Amino acid sequence: MSQDILWEGTTSGGHYQVVDTLYDSRPARVLYSGDRQAAQSGVAKDDKPALLFDYNQRMFELVIGLKPKRLLLIGGGVGTLPTALLAALPGIYVDMVEPDDGLTDLAYRFFDLPVDERLRILHTDGREFLRTSVERYDVILVDAFVHTAIPRDLRTVEAFETLKRHLRPGGVLAMNVISAYYGKSSQVLRELYAAVQQSFSTVTLFVAGRGYSMWLPQNFVLTAQKSTEVSLQEYVQQEPMELPEYYPDEALRD
Numbered sequence: 196m197s198q199d200i201l202w203e204g205t206t207s208g209g210h211y212q213v214v215d216t217l218y219d220s221r222p223a224r225v226l227y228s229g230d231r232q233a234a235q236s237g238v239a240k241d242d243k244p245a246l247l248f249d250y251n252q253r254m255f256e257l258v259i260g261l262k263p264k265r266l267l268l269i270g271g272g273v274g275t276l277p278t279a280l281l282a283a284l285p286g287i288y289v290d291m292v293e294p295d296d297g298l299t300d301l302a303y304r305f306f307d308l309p310v311d312e313r314l315r316i317l318h319t320d321g322r323e324f325l326r327t328s329v330e331r332y333d334v335i336l337v338d339a340f341v342h343t344a345i346p347r348d349l350r351t352v353e354a355f356e357t358l359k360r361h362l363r364p365g366g367v368l369a370m371n372v373i374s375a376y377y378g379k380s381s382q383v384l385r386e387l388y389a390a391v392q393q394s395f396s397t398v399t400l401f402v403a404g405r406g407y408s409m410w411l412p413q414n415f416v417l418t419a420q421k422s423t424e425v426s427l428q429e430y431v432q433q434e435p436m437e438l439p440e441y442y443p444d445e446a447l448r449d
Contacts, residue, residue, distance in 0.1 A: 201305060206297025211235070213305045223247050224305060226273055226298075233343060236272040238306055249404035250371045250414040251276050253431055254336055257369055257418070259283060260430025263333030267361065268292065269321035269349070270339030273302035274314075281311055288313045290332075292324045322348040325357045333363055337370040343412070345372065350387060353449045355394040359421060367427065368395070368419040376402075376409035376439065384439050387417055389446035395419035401433045 201224070202213040212227045218237060225237035225247075239247045246252040258266065258280055264287065268277060271291035280287055293299060296318045302308035317324060321339050335358055339349055348354060358368055368391075374384035384400075392398050403414035415436075418427055428435050 202301065206295050206301075208295035208298065211298075211301070213301060215240070218247060221247065226301065226306075228342065235340075236275050236306070238275050238278075246275070246279060248414075250338075250416055251279075253401055253403050253416045253433060254338075254369055254371070255279055255283075256431050257367070257416075257427060258287075258334055258336075260427075261334055261367060261425070263287060265330070265332045265334075265363075266290070267330070267332045267335045269324070269335070269337045271298075271302075271316065272338070273298055273306045274308040274316075275306060276336070276338070277314055278306070278308055281309060281313055288315075290315045290317060290330065292317045292319060292321050294318060294320050321346070322354060322357070325354075325361060328361070331361055331363045331366075333366055335362060335366070335368045337368070340371075340373070343373050345370070345383070345387075347447065348449070350383075350390065351447045351449050352390045352393050355391050355419070359394045359419075362421055364421065365424055366421055367425070370417045370419075371403075372415045372417050373412050374415060375412050376415075376436070378410045380410070380412050381439060382445075384415065384417075385441040386445050386447055388439055389441045389443055391417065391419050393446065395421060397421075397423045398438060399427055400436045400438055401428075401431050402436055403433070405433075 199215040222240040226235045237247045269292045271293035277289045375381045397420040399418045401416045407413045
């Protein structure tokens with residue numbers, strides 16, 4: 196399959212390309228940042244049910260299993276996950292926080308983001324939304340990145356305390372993390388665990404896909420619950436991993 200650049204330009208968040216290409220051996224439409232430095236989002240153009248990116252599929256499985264009424268997504272990108280969830284769950288209402296309105300324009304133009312009364316899009320910073328909103332949710336998903344790094348203000352002890360306050364009783368938080376599991380490149384995962392376990396009683400870690408060395412950066416889904424009422428591994432099609440070793444002083448603070 197030849198690569199077809201459908202759009203290239205700059206939004207408030209950076210330089211992007213929308214490309215029809217093969218991705219992980221599947222025909223797909225992919226949003227790349229920079230000069231093809233990182234695939235930020237994408238949808239498969241085949242008849243396979245799984246979402247294009249493993250971490251999106253793991254989050255999709257989790258939400259489908261939990262069947263929430265109210266969901267918050269911080270870092271919506273071009274809305275591929277909300278699009279799939281709205282189609283699969285007729286009773287769900289989604290608030291999507293995405294600071295870059297240029298990505299929302301691309302979502303409507305190239306990624307079939309629906310105009311739906313169940314989807315509210317907020318063009319603001321994720322932590323700022325949490326500061327000003329009084330809404331509470333059954334599920335909160337965090338998929339916010341600057342290139343391949345989660346913004347610092349969403350990784351601190353105070354950020355997790357704020358996220359917890361926005362969850363309803365029994366609510367679940369899930370965060371997309373790019374990190375190694377072992378070695379020097381595992382610092383992000385250790386920092387996050389050191390911070391999240393100070394606010395949540397139950398923390399579970401899933402690797403998004405298989406076939407990568409645990410010494411290399413890859414996608415993980417870190418989940419946190421206010422209680423232990425629900426076993427999330429019933430929904431996610433990956434076995435949970437042992438939580439990483441960490442030092443308490445590795446937790447970041449505002």
